[in-house]
Amino acid sequence: xxxxxxxxxxxxxxxxxxxxxxxxxxxxxxxxxxxxxxxxxxxxxxxxxxxxxxxxxxxxxxxxxxxxxxxxxxxxxxxxxxxxxxxxxxxxxxxxxxxxxxxxxxxxxxxxxxx
Amino acid sequence: xxxxxxxxxxxxxxxxxxxxxxxxxxxxxxxxxxxxxxxxxxxxxxxxxxxxxxxxxxxxxxxxxxxxxxxxxxxxxxxxxxxxxxxxxxxxxxxxxxxxxxxxxxxxxx
Numbered sequence: 001x002x003x004x005x006x007x008x009x010x011x012x013x014x015x016x017x018x019x020x021x022x023x024x025x026x027x028x029x030x031x032x033x034x035x036x037x038x039x040x041x042x043x044x045x046x047x048x049x050x051x052x053x054x055x056x057x058x059x060x061x062x063x064x065x066x067x068x069x070x071x072x073x074x075x076x077x078x079x080x081x082x083x084x085x086x087x088x089x090x091x092x093x094x095x096x097x098x099x100x101x102x103x104x105x106x107x108x109x110x111x112x113x114x115x
Numbered sequence: 116x117x118x119x120x121x122x123x124x125x126x127x128x129x130x131x132x133x134x135x136x137x138x139x140x141x142x143x144x145x146x147x148x149x150x151x152x153x154x155x156x157x158x159x160x161x162x163x164x165x166x167x168x169x170x171x172x173x174x175x176x177x178x179x180x181x182x183x184x185x186x187x188x189x190x191x192x193x194x195x196x197x198x199x200x201x202x203x204x205x206x207x208x209x210x211x212x213x214x215x216x217x218x219x220x221x222x223x224x225x
């Protein structure tokens with residue numbers, strides 16, 4: 001079974017631009033979560049989608065947004081990029097098993113550099 | 116205060132040593148605890164998953180949760196150079212929202 005895939009793997013943008021990152025979950029997984037990983041802050045939760053609905057949101061500004069399509073693929077968008085947005089953006093998919101014991105499977109990430 | 120705190124390391128040990136990695140958490144409502152391993156330029160992969168207090172063993176890895184002190188640990192026996200990675204602890208905060216520590220970098224020297 002194919003794992004979580006993320007595209008692109010690397011991206012260089014300049015301040016003020018916007019960027020869209022894509023995530024394809026493991027087949028059959030309907031929950032997709034996004035995280036930002038930086039050396040100083042570690043993994044920080046951005047948002048989680050299930051059946052095209054955002055169920056949870058972290059403490060990020062409105063410049064960070066996402067969506068999920070009917071095939072469970074997800075995109076996240078960052079508008080008006082800032083230097084501090086340089087990070088590894090990770091997507092994780094989950095097969096809900098009930099009782100909160102869901103296991104997250106991570107993709108390799110998209111490394112974004114903002115100049 | 117972060118909800119999950121973890122010493123960033125780096126931690127260097129000789130091959131064959133027992134490694135102890137630790138995290139503390141602040142929210143007593145946390146019930147599920149996870150350890151992930153992340154190699155350089157890769158996404159995290161789940162190592163161990165425990166519920167509430169107690170120990171769980173899987174091969175050379177043992178996860179331990181002490182809810183009374185809000186302390187979670189991962190022990191690696193007979194450590195190998197291939198264990199060199201960043202180890203992340205995490206807890207499930209509410210439904211479908213995971214809180215991660217910043218990760219501890221481990222280097223096992225051959």
